[in-house]
Amino acid sequence: MTVPTRVVTVTLNPAIDQTVHIPGFRAGEVNRVAASRLDAGGKGINVASSLSDLGIAVLVTGFLGEDNAEIFERLFRAKAIEDRFLRIPGSTRVGIKIVDSDSHQTTDINYPGLTPDPNEIGQLISMVQNCAEPGSWFVLSGSIPSGLSPEIYPQLIEEIRRRGGHVALDTSGEPLRRALALAPDVVKPNLPELEELTGRKLSDVHSVREAAVSLLEKGVRLVVASMGAEGAIFVNKEMSLLARPPKVTVKSSVGAGDAMVSGIVYAQVRRLDLVKTARLATALGAHAVTRIGAGLDLAQVYEYEKQVDVEVLTGPAGSKQSA
16 A cells, blocks of 8 residues: 655644844833744644655645635745645734844744634534545644634544544643543654643653653654753654754744654654654754744755764663664
């Protein structure tokens, strides 16, 4: 049987990202804007953009406000991404990201999203059912709109699984906790999300690895725990790795996690081993923080990939190795 190569990303709560550059930003004071831009955003949309650049056919769905869908439609046309978003009344939310190049910090101001009604939720579930097929990959990522039950992710996972599809999940809080009961194939929590999930402080590589391993016990096949500039822990049943990114000049941390997810899912579709998965995903995350907006410089990504330092923490026999 031929393995489908199309990936479906589901974004329930997309946003238009307004990135505002304010060097030396100070809360409570008058600040001057050095530059500003608008981009179609939302975690699943960011993942889809990167996957398209990597040569993977992508279909996107979720909810878009019909009043300001044009910015998303332009991106989908430019990237040859199949647009199956449901348009619902109202405007897609705006997320303001204040980037301070002096402190290398980003401040997020997120507006509430649209609230789909039961009929619209039913349409989305039908859309996912129609797209799911044996071997297909789905990316369920991001927050859920206010008023929507956190059971939506478990419900979608159940429908995808019933049709033989696979799921990569990137969310947090209660939606993550509930979805884990359905054992998605891949989960990618960042350090704060993993700490919230486990209820304890994870202060070193060993504790992060152990927390990631605990998710394997719930039936997850691959856990990637991202730790920002410190790298990420990649864990499956065979081995665990620590991947450290090369040192880069950070312009914005926006979308770094989504870039990693795109690398992880690309690796699953192409059936890469864990070391290659870690190198590519980490390189994509490093590349993302050097840029503003969508689009990959593939030559730069592959250069970073060579520079990723991978340490094998435990192999099949539990012994430390080097990659």
